[in-house]
Amino acid sequence: MRASHIAIASILLLFAAACSGSKSYSKKAAKLDGSGLYVEAADMYLQSAVRNAKNIDAKIGLKKTGQMVLNDKLSAFFKAFSLGEDKAAAVDAYLDAESYQERVQRAGVTLEIPDSYTTDFKQVKGEYLVQLYTQGHELLEKKDYQAAEAAFAKIGKLEPGYKDAGSLQDIAYLEPLYLSGKAALEAGQYRKAYTDLNRVMERNAMYKDASALRQQCVDKGRYAIAVLPFNVAGNQMQTAQAATLQAYVTAALTDINDPFIRVVDRDNIQKILDEQRLGMSGVVDESTAVSAGKLMGAQAVIMGTVMSYQEVPGNTRKSTKEGYESYQVKQLNSETNQYVYVTRYKPVNYTEFYKENKAMVSFSFKLVSLETGQVLLSKVVEREADDHAWYASYSGNAKALYPKQNGAVDTRSSARRDLTSLLSAPREVKSTTVLGNELLRSTSVAAAGTIQHELASKLP
DSSP: OOHHHHHHHHHHHHHHHHHHHHHHHHHHHHHHHHTTOHHHHHHHHHHHHHHOTTOHHHHHHHHHHHHHHHHHHHHHHHHHHHHOSOHHHHHHHHHHHHHHHHHHHHTTOOOOOOHHHHHHHHHHHHHHHHHHHHHHHHHHHTTOHHHHHHHHHHHHHHSTTOTTHHHHHHHHHHHHHHHHHHHHHHTTOHHHHHHHHHHHHHHOTTSTTHHHHHHHHHHHHOEEEEEOOOEESSOGGGHHHHHHHHHHHHHHHHHSOOTTEEEOOHHHHHHHHHHTTOTTTOOOSHHHHHHHHHHTTOSEEEEEEEEEEEEEOOOOEEEEEEEEEEEEEEEEETTTTEEEEEEEEEEEEEEEEEEEEEEEEEEEEEEEETTTOOEEEEEEEEEEEEEEEEEEEOSSOGGGEEEEETTEEOOOHHHHHHHHHHHTSOOOOOOHHHHHHHHHHHHHHHHHHHHHHHHHHHOO
């Protein structure tokens, strides 16, 4: 049987099962209806109609019992409407009835809501909208912004575009954030102020003077840091890695989406270091860093030292493995007197290869305040990167190759799949140079993230 035929057969079976299930639901619904349990019957009929749109019995039953359920919901609405005290309850009751009508309609059955109920709903809805609008205004005057926003949001759901309810809802949301941001700015809590004012601008970029206040937060709270040339400990051959790591840390800090961190331009740093005759000797202690950093207009400096750096190229390890190659033999079947092909296996050897390259770095860095000379952060980072290739090679018919297990051919599909995977595995390994560069980049990103987190937690 073709795949398309199988697929069609499967669909037909599923359809038959759905129809069978639908009929079963209809029978249960009829029994419930006969017992006076029309609410439960309506639910069963609805499920049956959804399962099979061609189930006429289900739709007839749903037309009857569903209308009875809808009438109960309309009665609840009329009761709340007649009392006239709780307009919200009346509106909710009608919307519940309308929602049920729409749900049944999607199953292909139309239920009726008399026009008189619709007329009554329009009246109570209008009264409720006026009530909500007045309530929202009063809450705004009392500065109960959360409750005011909820009131205007209800208006938006009931009747989008009602008067200026949408604008007032925005004000109820924005004003507390604006006031909070403004107060935080005056208190010198620049990050909190920025967060609140940024939320204001995300909703309404033109709200009052939020944009100007947010910029004040950045201007007053921005913290300038300079990344000084990194040193090496011991092996001067690692100077290149120290310079690369410094460049990567500088770039990573610049790329961080934090408006309060300003990284001093690297060219300016080098110019000042050269003028101070520190470019050759290096900046090795906090006191020298403070004097150099102040000339750069920085408030803090980052000093780093590459403690050790290694690139370790691995040797390719090779091992000979025993296996089997399958082949076909033509053989006469004595019972049928016909020739058949029989699979045989011959012992063969194939080769497995393994190679791994590594790069390792040990790096320490400090964040030093130029205002106090205090070490704000000191950390040692040790990281490693590696890449390996593990593959197999066979000079014969690789498609017919089988592994050996317990002295015999292993024909298990999982074992064959593993061997096939080895035969087709990548044979190239990242060079130690590439690994080293990736390692320095990831180390710099980790260091920059730690520095940013420290500044965000300690600075206002």
